[in-house]
Amino acid sequence: METFKAHLDKFITITDEEFASIISFFQILKVKKKENLMLEGDVCKFKYFVLEGCLRKFFINEKGVEQTTEFAIEKWWMSDTFAFEKQMKTNFNIQSVENSRILAIDFQSQELLLEKHPIMERYFRMVYQTAYAAAEKRIRYIYEMTKEEYYVHFSTLYPWFIQRIPQYLIASFLGFTPEYLSEIRAKLRS
DSSP states (O other), rough: OOHHHHHHTTTTTOHHHHHHHHHTTEEEEEEEETTEEEEHHHHSOOOEEEESOEEEEEEEOTTTTTEEEEEEEEEEEEEEEEHHHOOOOOOOEEEEEEEHHHEEEHHHHHHHHHHTTTTHHHHHHHHHHHHHHHHOOOOHHHHHHHHHHHHHHHHHHHHHHHHHSSHHHHHHHHHHHHHHHHHHHHHHHO
């Protein structure tokens, strides 16, 4: 739980006693590689915090191809935020990329957590602001950069993803086919 406590400490100040109470609102889950945590069409019941491992969020496009929209590694959150907050059906899937250990909180538990520990409102607001800013940057990169520039930028910014995550998932996230990503990588090596 040190991972989660250290993450909270980056945004808010809480005592060990408060942390013990906060963590009691979460479930600890161990998930195997490629295990589904959420399926399109289901009500989004949980949000997840990654302690160890990696998750991905994706949808299946009209051609039947998986399109990865997000990854979450250690100390990152993942959910369909809109569907979670509205307790409605999701248009996404969440799947583990690696064997993972995660914290999960359901909507009712989150409401009780926020009631008992109002400081967590500040924490989640700061996390959402950070995530929103990152999404804005990503949208800009998609429009401004060539595909090759986007890959170079991504691999420079997140080199650990290139080593940890299968290339077909990196291609899906960047909006490439795996074959096109192989061409870019070959071109950059030469």
